[in-house]
Amino acid sequence: MLQTPRGGAGDGTAARDSGLMSIGMVLNTLREEFPEVTISKIRFLESEGLVEPQRTPSGYRKFSAGDVERLGHVLRMQRDHYLPLKVIREHLDAMERGEAVPLPVVGRQRDAEGALEPVEGPTVARIGRAELLAAAEIDESALEEWESYGLVAPLEDGVYDVEAVTVASLVAELGRFGIEPRHLRVMKAAADREAGLVEQVVAPLRLHRNPQTRAHAEARAKELAALTVRLHAALVRTALGVRLP
Template identity: 80%
Template sequence: MLQTPSGGAGHGTTAADSGLMSIGTVLHALRDEFPDITISKIRFLEAEGLVEPRRTPAGYRKFSAGDVERLGQVLRIQRDHYLPLKAIREHLDAVERGEAVRLPSLGRPRDGEFPEVTDEGPTAARLGRDELLAAAGIESGDLEEWESYGLIAPLPDGAYDAEAVTVAALVTELGRFGIEPRHLRVMKAAADREAGLVDQVVAPLRRHRNPQTRAHAEERTNELAGLTVRLHAALVRTALGVRLP
């Protein structure tokens, strides 16, 4: 449950505004559950219509406890269901209207739920091409272009894994900043090299005859993947001279 400390209300504010929070206070409230959240991310979600904070006469944002809770819901759905922002906005708006709606069961397993591990490896959510287009909110031509650059690739049987929805959503968001899919080939190449490094570490475990050891290989893969992602993000921020607030 998100903590929503009051803050951002200085001397001279009205009683109606005393419970509103500055964007910095909102950042603090969200960071325990979402360590990677930034002020830029909050502003981006506002620009996409996911939250509508009040504005002071001077133009400063003031968030209510309800705004913070909605931001938490948006970030949680992104993390757990890999949905594009448009789908998240439509879902939350429907919930606020009192409609009985359910999220698609895509994405990472929830806490306490683990994929079944077999000799062939863990099972995962699979989507057909039309399902991927619908979940990501993209056109067939977009997917074909992204596949041509290697950003998304179907499985041998032509289906897609749930991670393809995440990639599609992120490529779409980057596109709003003018970053085209062809610009992302360097990121794909870097990801392939990082994956190769992780694979070198876990390959002996995957080839082991003991099923429990093979299962441990998947846990180690997830752990190493998380560490490489965090390192990559830190190195990019360092190269850009960006400091998190």
């Protein structure tokens, strides 16, 4: 649980007496759990309406313990669930109103060991471009580059499906290891071939007159997709000669 810091740089008497914290104090508190957070990130979350700190007459931000706790929730939901900021804001606002709302999920989330895993439950069907940029913490130029390689693609109406958040977040993570989008074209090509194979199997079921049979096609496609993902992971582990979680 986030704790209000005691002492340290920027911990003035006025701040201690009022129970409010400067943005620098908030940064120090959050970095215990989120080492990569920056003052710019906190300001961005404020601009997106995720937190509303008080302002002094001279314009300085002053955060309450509740503000810091809310920021921690936001960063946690971004890190563990890849939720768009709009969804996070709506979820936290509902919680503050006392509503019992389940946590929405998008595509994948992290398990207790930090690995990505499929999720079940209410999902966010589509997100806009700005929400995708915020969720993946990338800029417009990066997204345009990824789109040029076919790694991420908008739907016909310009929005993105839920898996785009997962793809964008994973491409960003791979980038930290020096793997550029152009290197991932081979993965995209392999994924397209695997999807084509699954489609060949379920296509006759999709065209059937019986609605139950068509519904069965969707279930079969999901099952086959899961199997191909497991096989792909196993083949990569075998090729590398390593054991991965």
